[in-house]
Each structure stands twice: as structure tokens, then as C-alpha cells.
Amino acid sequence: MSADALAELQRLGRKSRDCFVVEPARTGVGGVDPLGLRQINFDLMNEVFPGLNNVARQIRPFTLVTWAWRRTIDLARERREKLPVSAHEDFVARVEVAFVWSMLQIYDQGDLELPGKQVVATRWGEANRITFGDDDWKEFVKARRNSTALTAAINYGPGLRALRLLVDDANQPGVRVPGPKTDGMLDAFEARIAPMLGHRVFNVRGECTLKRGTAEEWAEHWDIDEVLDEERTTFRKRLMGGLASPQRRSGFELLSGVFDEEQEESVTRAAMCDGGDAAAAQRWHRVQVRQAFRLALESLFEWMTGEIGGGILDTGALATRLLEAAGGKTDGTAMEWLKSLVPEELSAVGAMESLEATFATRAGLERAALTALAVALTMPEELQDGSHRQERLPLRRARDDLDRLASETPLAFLHHIVEQWIIAQHTYWSVGRGLADARAGAKRILRLRLVLEPGGWRVTRGGGSNRMPRPTPDRLRTAVSLAIQSGLIEG
Structure with missing residues (x-):
């Protein structure tokens, strides 16, 4: 008991x-x-x-999470901020949820192979906006960390490590950094979503809001089914190539x-x-x-x-x-x-x-x-x-x-x-x-x-x-x- x-x-x-x-x-x-x-x-x-499991079947979530870690670390370095691991994890969680919510604007829930889609749909299915950074958001992040997050151990987390897309940061325990030979994939992905990057979701640590209309506009830029050539190359190396x-x-x-x-x-x-x-x-x-x-x-x-x-x-x-x-x-x-x-x-x-x-x-x-x-x-x-x-x-x-x-x-x-x-x-x-x-x-x-x-x-x-x-x-x-x-x- x-x-x-x-x-x-x-x-x-x-x-x-x-x-x-x-x-x-x-x-x-x-x-x-x-x-x-x-x-x-x-x-x-x-x-x-x-390195594989029964959930992580799509290339794009691997790319997304790896890029989100690179983005949060780059922002901290540019601003000369020394941030706790939790601040980086919160940033990655925002990118994840924004992505899932965006995909739900163009795909039926049953057609979308993404862990956590049901939780996001239940919480914000009828909402006009998501507010990141407030107390409700913090509770949501805490509740999903080990279950419905893309990075959870039952979802894409193990594959990110096993495929060496993310590795441990030598300077700060708990922080993840992109692994070897991922720059080409991440640069191509960043170029693809460049029209979105001026939004506060990708630039601030405090509270910010994502509107439904914006999430729908973003869907075409990071569509889960539109895999880039650089993503294919990176995964071939990790599945059957020199990094496998x-x-x-x-x-x-x-x-x-x-x-x-x-x-x-x-x-x-x-x-x-x-x-x-x-x-x-x-x-x-x-x-x-x-x-x-x-x-x-x-x-x-x-x-x-x-x-x-x-x-x-x-x-x-x-x-x-x-x-x-x-x-x-x-x-x-x-x-x-x-x-x-x-x-x-x-x-x-x-x-x-x-x-x-x-x-x-x-x-x-x-x-x-x-x-x-x-x-x-x-x-x-x-x-x-x-x-x-x-x-x-x-x-x-x-x-x-x-x-x-x-x-x-x-x-x-x-x-x-x-x-x-x-x-x-x-x-x-x-x-x-x-x-x-x-x-x-x-x-x-x-x-x-x-x-x-x-x-x-x-x-x-x-x-x-x-x-x-x-x-x-x-x-x-x-x-x-x-x-x-x-x-x-x-x-």
C-alpha cells in the first residue's frame, strides 16, 4: 500500500x-x-x-526532436544564457506539441501515426489557441513526459539515442545535442520551415501563444509525409550504412x-x-x-x-x-x-x-x-x-x-x-x-x-x-x- x-x-x-x-x-x-x-x-x-520499437515508425518526428534540441541550445549560446535542463526540455516540448497540433489540422486523427495525438486532440481539439509556459502548460508537460511525449521512453526516445541522432552533451548532464552527421538533415529541415521561424514559439522561453490558423498554415511546411532527401540520406546511413x-x-x-x-x-x-x-x-x-x-x-x-x-x-x-x-x-x-x-x-x-x-x-x-x-x-x-x-x-x-x-x-x-x-x-x-x-x-x-x-x-x-x-x-x-x-x- x-x-x-x-x-x-x-x-x-x-x-x-x-x-x-x-x-x-x-x-x-x-x-x-x-x-x-x-x-x-x-x-x-x-x-x-x-534501436527500433513498435511506435517510432516515421522519420519526421526524429528530425523534429533533433532539430528542436539544436534550436534551444543555439538560442542559449547566442544569448549567453546558462539554462537548466528543464528549460531546454520545455522548449522541445513546445515544438513537439505545436507539430502534433499542426498535423491534426490537416489529418484525421485515425490517419496520423503520432504518439500523443489523442491527448493533444482531447485538450486542444476545439481550442482556438494553445498557450505555452503558463501553469496549465507546465502541468501538462509534467504529465506527458514519460507517456505521450515524442521523446518518452515508450515512443521516439530510445530510437533517438540508439540511432545516434541525439547524444549526451559533455558539458551539461541531461542536455542532448545532435549526433554525428546530422547537420545536413537539420539544415535542410530548418530551410524548409524558415517561414515559420520568426514566431515566438521558436524564440522565447516565457509565455507565448499559438493560434489555430497559424498551426494550420505551418502544416504544409513540416508535413509528416513530406520527407526530405537529406532525411532519407541520414537514415540510410543509420539503418544500413556506416553508422548502423x-x-x-x-x-x-x-x-x-x-x-x-x-x-x-x-x-x-x-x-x-x-x-x-x-x-x-x-x-x-x-x-x-x-x-x-x-x-x-x-x-x-x-x-x-x-x-x-x-x-x-x-x-x-x-x-x-x-x-x-x-x-x-x-x-x-x-x-x-x-x-x-x-x-x-x-x-x-x-x-x-x-x-x-x-x-x-x-x-x-x-x-x-x-x-x-x-x-x-x-x-x-x-x-x-x-x-x-x-x-x-x-x-x-x-x-x-x-x-x-x-x-x-x-x-x-x-x-x-x-x-x-x-x-x-x-x-x-x-x-x-x-x-x-x-x-x-x-x-x-x-x-x-x-x-x-x-x-x-x-x-x-x-x-x-x-x-x-x-x-x-x-x-x-x-x-x-x-x-x-x-x-x-x-x-
């Missing part, structure tokens, strides 16, 4: 002379990573496309070797498992195998909560229902049964496609999920994730369990999957994250969705769900988007 919540309880206790009814607790329901498996997926993706890390270069070479704008994304994803450099293809293949493993277990978790519904089921009953629904060679050993679920030549990508196809109606979900799990478990050792994060259930640990239980019955193996790989994983991560949030005074999110009653497992209040999981995006769309915009591939 957070210190603030405890202090409030103590205050109410001192104030009260008798029992009283309290308001129902307001708790959100979580579930993005119910089994705690996601981090290994991210680790594997970093071996193929380091060896792994990022091999990842983009692998992509460019198999990409065809006419083919489905899944076809590209599968082709990358066998194309180009063998080491790069193997690293990418490991991503897909791990994706299939995680999606299968999370799908089974959602199936379990649906089966339990408002009642109670024990582990044995869940395992029995799962075995009956999945079918296969149930009279043999666990290993024989598992292999009987896998059609010949079924890939990890194909298994995920088949599983996702069952989500709409859930018909055949049990068999499809166990098939995807079987595909992942029966892959050669070199395609396992190789992670040492034991608490994240690496494939090596799962495979060791399978080897130990291989001669047991299919029902005994499913009992282990339900109890150890799903329920134990879910309980460990839900309780652990909840305690961490409480200590930090963070969001109150109910993550624990199953509790043990005398007769078996019960779904917690609010823990039931009609949603189905989806694979953690593997950065392919980001890689394709940046490769097309930089001219590495045609799309």
Missing part, C-alpha cells in the same frame, strides 16, 4: 467515531502481459532490429532481400526466416518461435478464464477439458501426443496465423493454441530463445519440463502446463507487479485474474474477459516503414 493511501486511512480513522460505509475501490483491470513473458520477446527483437550497428544492418539487409510491396506481411515475415544472411535469419526465426510460444500460452489463459466463467474449476478439470477439445493421439505419451498436433511443415508464423484466425469465434481455439505451443516446443535448440531469464519462462526451461514429462500421459503434461506455465506464471507476475506499484504509489491496477478457492480456481471480479491476446508486434512494420521512407526498399 502506498504511503499516501495509508496516511489517508489513518486520517479517516482518527476522524471517525463509528463504523461507516466506504466508497467502492476504483481499480483498473490490467492484462497487457498477464504471464510476464513479454521481456524475452523484446530481448530477441533487439538482436534483429536494435552490425545487427541492425544485417536485419535491414534481410528485410530488403525478401520484401515485396505486393505480398502480405505474413509472407515477408515467413520469408525472413529463411532468407539472406543465415545468422540474421536465425535471429529473426527465434523471434517468431518465441512469439508463437507466448501467444499460445496467453490464448490458453484467456480460454481458461472463459471456461471458469462465474464458477469454479480445478486444475484437473481444466486440463481434461483442454485435452478433450484439442484431440490428437491421446492414448500415447505426452511427446507423441504433442507431435501429433503439428501438421507437416507448419511454421511458427503459420501456427500463429491459424491461432489468430480462431479468435473471432473461438471455435477450435484450444487445438490451435496447443498446436502453436507444440510447434515452438519441437523447434531445434538453435531456434529456442536462449534466455537466462528463468522467471520469464524461457523456451529452454519449458523444453526441459517437456523432456522430463515426455513419457507421461498427455493429461499429466497438460496439468503441468495449466498449473505451472500459466497459473503460476500469472500469479507470480500479477502479485509482483501489484506490490511494486503499491510501493511506488503508481496506478492501482488489478492484474490478478485467478484466485484459489477450496474447490478450485475462480476468476476475480473484473477478471473475466472477452478479449484475446495478440503477438507483441515484432517491429517488422516499423522496419518496413522506415526502410520505405529512407528509400532502402520500394513500397
Whole structure:
């Protein structure tokens, strides 16, 4: 429990002379990573496309933020000002918000790939002006810094550093300066927005106002879709050229070797498992195998909560229902049964496609999920994730369990999957994250969705769900988007 919540309880206790009814607790329901498996997926993706994430898909925001840091530093030097880091960060935030608001004047919100667009649209969607620098603005900047800002760690922040577009200032910790070989890109961008640069937004530190009409006029100058040749050149160097890390270069070479704008994304994803450099293809293949493993277990978790519904089921009953629904060679050993679920030549990508196809109606979900799990478990050792994060259930640990239980019955193996790989994983991560949030005074999110009653497992209040999981995006769309915009591939 957070210190603030405890202090409030103590205050109410001192104030009260008798029992009283309290308001129902307001708790959100979580579930993005119910089994705690996601981090290994991210680790594997970093071996193929380091520096990328699933959000930062456009070149222009990278340019914009890098230029904003150069602008604020240049202004301070010209005026011989020694400013705190917060003053520079505020200037960058103004440029970011002005850009997002400007783009919202010409693009429908749904057509604009920009983090923070919804927050900006909600706050200033009907407004005629934005006032920067007042108390409301300062509170807004503080609230968005780690979430909806372009520079946030979940958005463009990591890419700006990993691609060396921004580096640390040697003279002032916390200040960022443009990285190597960015001058051509930034000069070209500044020339493009030259008609805008006389405005106070780009020149003052105190309060200033941006009118809606002005923001709309600016849109044509820094349009997110109008990438400059100098931006393309800068990104080619960082994705496949001399400034690219060896792994990022091999990842983009692998992509460019198999990409065809006419083919489905899944076809590209599968082709990358066998194309180009063998080491790069193997690293990418490991991503897909791990994706299939995680999606299968999370799908089974959602199936379990649906089966339990408002009642109670024990582990044995869940395992029995799962075995009956999945079918296969149930009279043999666990290993024989598992292999009987896998059609010949079924890939990890194909298994995920088949599983996702069952989500709409859930018909055949049990068999499809166990098939995807079987595909992942029966892959050669070199395609396992190789992670040492034991608490994240690496494939090596799962495979060791399978080897130990291989001669047991299919029902005994499913009992282990339900109890150890799903329920134990879910309980460990839900309780652990909840305690961490409480200590930090963070969001109150109910993550624990199953509790043990005398007769078996019960779904917690609010823990039931009609949603189905989806694979953690593997950065392919980001890689394709940046490769097309930089001219590495045609799309």
C-alpha cells in the first residue's frame, strides 16, 4: 500500500467515531502481459532490429526532436544564457506539441501515426489557441513526459539515442545535442520551415501563444509525409550504412532481400526466416518461435478464464477439458501426443496465423493454441530463445519440463502446463507487479485474474474477459516503414 493511501486511512480513522460505509475501490483491470513473458520477446527483437520499437515508425518526428534540441541550445549560446535542463526540455516540448497540433489540422486523427495525438486532440481539439509556459502548460508537460511525449521512453526516445541522432552533451548532464552527421538533415529541415521561424514559439522561453490558423498554415511546411532527401540520406546511413550497428544492418539487409510491396506481411515475415544472411535469419526465426510460444500460452489463459466463467474449476478439470477439445493421439505419451498436433511443415508464423484466425469465434481455439505451443516446443535448440531469464519462462526451461514429462500421459503434461506455465506464471507476475506499484504509489491496477478457492480456481471480479491476446508486434512494420521512407526498399 502506498504511503499516501495509508496516511489517508489513518486520517479517516482518527476522524471517525463509528463504523461507516466506504466508497467502492476504483481499480483498473490490467492484462497487457498477464504471464510476464513479454521481456524475452523484446530481448530477441533487439538482436534483429536494435534501436527500433513498435511506435517510432516515421522519420519526421526524429528530425523534429533533433532539430528542436539544436534550436534551444543555439538560442542559449547566442544569448549567453546558462539554462537548466528543464528549460531546454520545455522548449522541445513546445515544438513537439505545436507539430502534433499542426498535423491534426490537416489529418484525421485515425490517419496520423503520432504518439500523443489523442491527448493533444482531447485538450486542444476545439481550442482556438494553445498557450505555452503558463501553469496549465507546465502541468501538462509534467504529465506527458514519460507517456505521450515524442521523446518518452515508450515512443521516439530510445530510437533517438540508439540511432545516434541525439547524444549526451559533455558539458551539461541531461542536455542532448545532435549526433554525428546530422547537420545536413537539420539544415535542410530548418530551410524548409524558415517561414515559420520568426514566431515566438521558436524564440522565447516565457509565455507565448499559438493560434489555430497559424498551426494550420505551418502544416504544409513540416508535413509528416513530406520527407526530405537529406532525411532519407541520414537514415540510410543509420539503418544500413556506416553508422548502423552490425545487427541492425544485417536485419535491414534481410528485410530488403525478401520484401515485396505486393505480398502480405505474413509472407515477408515467413520469408525472413529463411532468407539472406543465415545468422540474421536465425535471429529473426527465434523471434517468431518465441512469439508463437507466448501467444499460445496467453490464448490458453484467456480460454481458461472463459471456461471458469462465474464458477469454479480445478486444475484437473481444466486440463481434461483442454485435452478433450484439442484431440490428437491421446492414448500415447505426452511427446507423441504433442507431435501429433503439428501438421507437416507448419511454421511458427503459420501456427500463429491459424491461432489468430480462431479468435473471432473461438471455435477450435484450444487445438490451435496447443498446436502453436507444440510447434515452438519441437523447434531445434538453435531456434529456442536462449534466455537466462528463468522467471520469464524461457523456451529452454519449458523444453526441459517437456523432456522430463515426455513419457507421461498427455493429461499429466497438460496439468503441468495449466498449473505451472500459466497459473503460476500469472500469479507470480500479477502479485509482483501489484506490490511494486503499491510501493511506488503508481496506478492501482488489478492484474490478478485467478484466485484459489477450496474447490478450485475462480476468476476475480473484473477478471473475466472477452478479449484475446495478440503477438507483441515484432517491429517488422516499423522496419518496413522506415526502410520505405529512407528509400532502402520500394513500397
